Amino acid sequence: MPTPDPLSRRERQLVNLLYRLTPASASALHAEMADPPSYSAVRAHLATLVTKGHVHRELVGGKHQYTPTVDRESAGLEALQRVVDSFYGGSSSRAIEALRAANRDWAQW
Numbered sequence: 001m002p003t004p005d006p007l008s009r010r011e012r013q014l015v016n017l018l019y020r021l022t023p024a025s026a027s028a029l030h031a032e033m034a035d036p037p038s039y040s041a042v043r044a045h046l047a048t049l050v051t052k053g054h055v056h057r058e059l060v061g062g063k064h065q066y067t068p069t070v071d072r073e074s075a076g077l078e079a080l081q082r083v084v085d086s087f088y089g090g091s092s093s094r095a096i097e098a099l100r101a102a103n104r105d106w107a108q109w
Contacts, residue, residue, distance in 0.1 A: 007049075007052075007054065008045075010037065010041075010045050011045055011048065011049055011052075011054070013033060013034075014029055014033075014042070014045055014046065014049065014055075015049065015054055015055065015068055017029050017032050017033065018055065018066060018067065018068050019068060019072050019075065022066075022067045022068060023058070023060070023065040023066060023067045024065065024066055025063050025064060025065060025066070026039065026042050026043045026046055026064065026066070027039065029042060029046070029066070030042045046064075046066055049066075050066075053069060054068065054069055054070075055067065055068060055069060056068075056069050083095065
C-alpha cells in the first residue's frame with residue numbers, strides 16, 4: 001500500500017480526533033477541536049484528507065461520516081516507530097527504559 005501524503009498540523013489534529021471518535025461528522029469533529037478553525041475550514045480539511053487517502057467519507061442518514069483509512073493499531077505502531085526513531089535513535093530498548101523511568105516518576109505523584 002502506498003504511503004499517503006504527509007499531514008498538516010490541522011489535518012493531523014483531525015485524524016487524531018477521528019481515531020478517538022470514529023465514525024464522526026464534520027460538526028462533531030469541529031466541536032471537539034481545541035482552538036478550532038471555522039466549520040467550513042474543517043470541512044475543507046476533511047475533503048483534503050479524503051483526497052490524500054487518509055480518511056474515508058460515507059453518507060449515512062443524509063450526513064457525511066468520516067473514518068480513518070488506516071486501522072487504529074497500525075497507525076499507533078507507525079506513530080510509535082516515529083517517536084522511537086526521532087527521540088531514541090531507533091532504539092526500542094531506550095524508549096522502553098524511558099517509559100519505565102516515567103512510570104516510576106509518575107508513581108511518586
